[in-house]
Amino acid sequence: MGCLDDGRFGAELENGxxxxxxxxxxEEEGNNGAIEDAVKVLLQGLGEDINREGLRKTPxxxxxxxxxxxxxxxxxxxxxxxxALFPEAGLDNRVGHAGGAGGLVIVRDLDLFSYCESCLLPFxxxxxxxxxxxxxxxxxxxxxxxxxxxxxxRLQEPQHLADEVCSALHQGIKPAGVAVVLQCTHIHFxxxxxxxxxxxxxxxxxxxxxxxxxxxxxxxADAWADFFSLLKFRGINRDKIHxxxxxxxxxxxxxxxxxxxxxxKIEPANxxxxxxxxxxxxxxGEDPLRKxxxxxxxxxxxxxxxxxxxxxxxxxxxxxxxxxxxxNANEEDNLNNKKICSELNIPFWSQCEHHLLxxxxxxxxxxxxxxxxxxxxxxxxxxxxxxxxxxxQVQERLTRQIAETISPLLGGHVxxxxxxxxxxMISRGIEKFGSSxxxxxxxxxxxxxxxxxxxxxxxxxxxxxxxxx
Amino acid sequence: MGCLDDGRFGAELENGxxxxxxxxxxEEEGNNGAIEDAVKVLLQGLGEDINREGLRKTPxxxxxxxxxxxxxxxxxxxxxxxxALFPEAGLDNRVGHAGGAGGLVIVRDLDLFSYCESCLLPFxxxxxxxxxxxxxxxxxxxxxxxxxxxxxxRLQEPQHLADEVCSALHQGIKPAGVAVVLQCTHIHFxxxxxxxxxxxxxxxxxxxxxxxxxxxxxxxADAWADFFSLLKFRGINRDKIHxxxxxxxxxxxxxxxxxxxxxxKIEPANxxxxxxxxxxxxxxGEDPLRKxxxxxxxxxxxxxxxxxxxxxxxxxxxxxxxxxxxxNANEEDNLNNKKICSELNIPFWSQCEHHLLxxxxxxxxxxxxxxxxxxxxxxxxxxxxxxxxxxxQVQERLTRQIAETISPLLGGHVxxxxxxxxxxMISRGIEKFGSSxxxxxxxxxxxxxxxxxxxxxxxxxxxxxxxxx
Numbered sequence: 043m044g045c046l047d048d049g050r051f052g053a054e055l056e057n058g059x060x061x062x063x064x065x066x067x068x069e070e071e072g073n074n075g076a077i078e079d080a081v082k083v084l085l086q087g088l089g090e091d092i093n094r095e096g097l098r099k100t101p102x103x104x105x106x107x108x109x110x111x112x113x114x115x116x117x118x119x120x121x122x123x124x125x126a127l128f129p130e131a132g133l134d135n136r137v138g139h140a141g142g143a144g145g146l147v148i149v150r151d152l153d154l155f156s157y158c159e160s161c162l163l164p165f166x167x168x169x170x171x172x173x174x175x176x177x178x179x180x181x182x183x184x185x186x187x188x189x190x191x192x193x194x195x196r197l198q199e200p201q202h203l204a205d206e207v208c209s210a211l212h213q214g215i216k217p218a219g220v221a222v223v224l225q226c227t228h229i230h231f232x233x234x235x236x237x238x239x240x241x242x243x244x245x246x247x248x249x250x251x252x253x254x255x256x257x258x259x260x261x262x263a264d265a266w267a268d269f270f271s272l273l274k275f276r277g278i279n280r281d282k283i284h285x286x287x288x289x290x291x292x293x294x295x296x297x298x299x300x301x302x303x304x305x306x307k308i309e310p311a312n313x314x315x316x317x318x319x320x321x322x323x324x325x326x327g328e329d330p331l332r333k334x335x336x337x338x339x340x341x342x343x344x345x346x347x348x349x350x351x352x353x354x355x356x357x358x359x360x361x362x363x364x365x366x367x368x369x370n371a372n373e374e375d376n377l378n379n380k381k382i383c384s385e386l387n388i389p390f391w392s393q394c395e396h397h398l399l400x401x402x403x404x405x406x407x408x409x410x411x412x413x414x415x416x417x418x419x420x421x422x423x424x425x426x427x428x429x430x431x432x433x434x435q436v437q438e439r440l441t442r443q444i445a446e447t448i449s450p451l452l453g454g455h456v457x458x459x460x461x462x463x464x465x466x467m468i469s470r471g472i473e474k475f476g477s478s479x480x481x482x483x484x485x486x487x488x489x490x491x492x493x494x495x496x497x498x499x500x501x502x503x504x505x506x507x508x509x510x511x
Numbered sequence: 512m513g514c515l516d517d518g519r520f521g522a523e524l525e526n527g528x529x530x531x532x533x534x535x536x537x538e539e540e541g542n543n544g545a546i547e548d549a550v551k552v553l554l555q556g557l558g559e560d561i562n563r564e565g566l567r568k569t570p571x572x573x574x575x576x577x578x579x580x581x582x583x584x585x586x587x588x589x590x591x592x593x594x595a596l597f598p599e600a601g602l603d604n605r606v607g608h609a610g611g612a613g614g615l616v617i618v619r620d621l622d623l624f625s626y627c628e629s630c631l632l633p634f635x636x637x638x639x640x641x642x643x644x645x646x647x648x649x650x651x652x653x654x655x656x657x658x659x660x661x662x663x664x665r666l667q668e669p670q671h672l673a674d675e676v677c678s679a680l681h682q683g684i685k686p687a688g689v690a691v692v693l694q695c696t697h698i699h700f701x702x703x704x705x706x707x708x709x710x711x712x713x714x715x716x717x718x719x720x721x722x723x724x725x726x727x728x729x730x731x732a733d734a735w736a737d738f739f740s741l742l743k744f745r746g747i748n749r750d751k752i753h754x755x756x757x758x759x760x761x762x763x764x765x766x767x768x769x770x771x772x773x774x775x776k777i778e779p780a781n782x783x784x785x786x787x788x789x790x791x792x793x794x795x796g797e798d799p800l801r802k803x804x805x806x807x808x809x810x811x812x813x814x815x816x817x818x819x820x821x822x823x824x825x826x827x828x829x830x831x832x833x834x835x836x837x838x839n840a841n842e843e844d845n846l847n848n849k850k851i852c853s854e855l856n857i858p859f860w861s862q863c864e865h866h867l868l869x870x871x872x873x874x875x876x877x878x879x880x881x882x883x884x885x886x887x888x889x890x891x892x893x894x895x896x897x898x899x900x901x902x903x904q905v906q907e908r909l910t911r912q913i914a915e916t917i918s919p920l921l922g923g924h925v926x927x928x929x930x931x932x933x934x935x936m937i938s939r940g941i942e943k944f945g946s947s948x949x950x951x952x953x954x955x956x957x958x959x960x961x962x963x964x965x966x967x968x969x970x971x972x973x974x975x976x977x978x979x980x
Binding site for chain 2: 187476
């Protein structure tokens with residue numbers, strides 16, 4: 043098995059472009075080395091041991107994910123579209139418009155991801171793209187997706203992405219017009235300092251942008267009416283859409299007023315780490331001095347430092363129940379007098395230590411309490427969840443650490459369920475949009491009593507309303 | 512840009528496996544040649560001109576799509592899982608189960624596709640996979656997806672696929688147990704002969720299968736209860752699930768009783784085409800004499816012949832209105848007395864001529880009629896849609912041909928919208944699950960009157976209830 047098995051590479055062969063593998067291999071490896079070194083600097087800046095098992099290959103993984111996620115810099119639209127333009131009859135335009143002469147073609151709901159040029163975090167894109175044919179010629183449908191992907195796989199800003207896809211398709215297909223609508227979703231981490239001030243923190247920032255050429259050039263053109271009619275039921279509000287040339291403030295949460303206010307209070311980003319991030323941007327083929335990118339390394343480092351490794355342990359033993367983590371016979375007898383209490387949908391934010399990419403979701407906690415016993419407050423549980431979230435993590439460990447910490451506080455019988463969406467399942471080769479991961483820890487009675495476990499698990503609400511998009 | 516930019520190939524590098532590009536390239540090209548020759552035989556068997564522009568590269572495209580879709584034959588699970596097993600602390604099992612010791616991990620909603628070993632059409636898979644950890648060791652989450660993909664990318668049957676994924680993960684991770692649940696969806700073409708007999712033809716055949724090892728070996732095991740609790744709201748009915756060892760009749764519609772009954776009446780498949788399909792199966796690395804595959808070439812050819820190129824034209828001119836396709840002045844004046852009539856959601860089935868893969872969806876037809884005028888029947892429109900569907904097609908052409916044919920019957924003012932899901936957008940490199948394509952043809956008044964167009968387009972119901980899954 044090798045490179046020829048890849049669909050994308052295959053597409054290039056199909057279009058008559060082939061690059062020697064060996065040569066590219068050497069070049070890539072050279073650049074990967076520079077990125078890997080920079081990632082090591084970042085890990086050290088976070089206070090991590092770069093030789094720890096889970097982190098040992100993290101520089102390699104981050105480097106590969108970033109290369110994969112920005113491979114669009116090395117792709118050419120011409121290579122993709124050429125050879126995929128097909129002659130197709132149309133109608134005499136006195137009769138009407140169809141097929142290769144004036145027929146409108148729309149491909150809807152293409153899932154893409156891109157990297158935010160402001161903060162380097164991936165953002166998700168639901169892409170709808172169409173064109174009005176001209177010259178008795180249509181383009182293979184998959185090429186609309188492939189071309190959009192070329193520009194998505196770069197450091198981007200939504201409006202710029204829409205404009206680039208639109209212009210490239212217009213040049214490549216030479217149709218009567220091209221229309222692009224993008225629904226973009228950017229993860230929005232709360233600031234660790236202000237996390238308890240923002241009770242209604244929104245986990246996502248969303249923006250709707252569009253770009254049009256030819257018959258779609260004017261945002262009030264008739265062609266847009268047909269286009270939007272066929273995007274019905276996709277949650278697109280035409281009044282809220284941004285068009286080419288609109289000058290809106292940056293959508294990225296790292297540049298929002300709250301973040302700026304908070305970050306102005308804290309010390310400036312570690313300059314060694316900032317330099318390392320700038321070198322990564324350069325290795326990807328970008329100019330770190332491009333005006334949109336100048337502040338990016340510093341913003342990324344400030345965000346990353348939320349996950350600094352702290353040696354502070356949670357000293358909670360004895361807080362409530364005095365560190366019970368095993369059961370004695372008397373206690374067992376009393377278990378039947380207890381009932382299940384639960385805290386559901388506690389939001390959490392964390393960072394995957396294998397890929398330095400966010401994962402995010404909700405924690406559900408169940409425990410057994412005596413009738414009449416006053417359970418501990420939700421805010422303490424939230425604090426514990428945040429404490430273990432804001433680190434380099436894996437979901438399995440996060441789940442265990444929360445369970446171990448709350449167990450002595452809650453009498454030893456606890457169940458913890460963590461449901462999360464992992465950016466690393468999207469913004470790398472596997473691109474599994476919509477997948478989600480659930481992990482469970484069961485202690486005491488919950489590890490043996492199926493009915494208790496089932497009763498708690500049944501009380502968990504639909505994941506679509508609890509942290510996923 | 513080259514092979515190193517691919518995430519999947521990157522994953523192999525990450526796991527320390529590398530195969531010389533040049534060598535693989537030659538081998539692949541040899542096999543591709545054999546598949547291409549076989550595809551040419553199939554196209555000629557369909558009565559097509561293999562030098563026609565849209566078909567010229569079809570053998571190459573089909574060959575690449577098939578190689579891509581069956582690359583799993585050349586992948587090894589060991590290469591994927593090795594290097595992605597991480598040490599992770601667990602709990603003393605007297606206290607409970609969490610992390611690397613007894614913690615349950617589930618990855619839900621992985622979109623995959625596979626090729627049906629009975630008929631060679633791709634089928635979609637929604638995969639849910641989990642394991643209970645053991646030995647203070649967890650596996651990188653993406654590897655669950657990658658391993659499932661290795662077995663999906665082969666000629667498969669759902670239960671066998673679930674069993675293979677389960678066994679491979681069990682051997683690779685050595686956990687306390689592995690659980691796999693697959694929701695599989697197979698396109699179900701109506702037989703062209705019986706299309707008007709099946710008024711409630713279901714466009715999809717669905718099956719729910721599962722496989723378990725270790726603590727999931729017994730289908731009534733407690734571990735399954737936790738697993739299913741976390742798959743709530745995914746339309747999974749535990750009572751309808753198939754478990755390993757259940758002996759159900761083949762799910763593939765090509766082997767269903769109706770298809771068998773109909774096909775028994777028609778002549779046997781063209782032996783030259785059957786031999787060509789058998790040679791394709793062999794080139795992919797499969798044994799065409801494996802018992803599940805023996806009848807596959809013949810079934811595929813019988814299905815393919817539904818799309819035989821016929822020289823019969825639709826002789827409908829004069830049927831109703833006498834071939835009007837242009838308007839005169841008097842007619843223009845009368846247009847305001849007309850109202851929009853529509854036939855929505857006429858199902859269609861077709862075959863993409865670029866990839867020999869199905870596309871399927873609904874056609875919406877609108878036209879202007881005089882008040883009191885009796886519109887032509889839905890069944891005639893359905894016949895026209897089927898006539899143009901059952902060919903090698905592109906959606907743009909299908910739309911135009913339907914519009915051109917019905918226009919003279921309906922007075923020259925027609926709008927045709929075709930909404931479709933293309934298998935070729937899923938079962939190749941781009942894997943855009945959930946995407947859909949809309950095309951429009953507008954004739955007469957509909958090509959100039961935005962309000963008439965908008966009024967019709969607004970009447971089209973949600974696409975999620977009209978042909979997509």
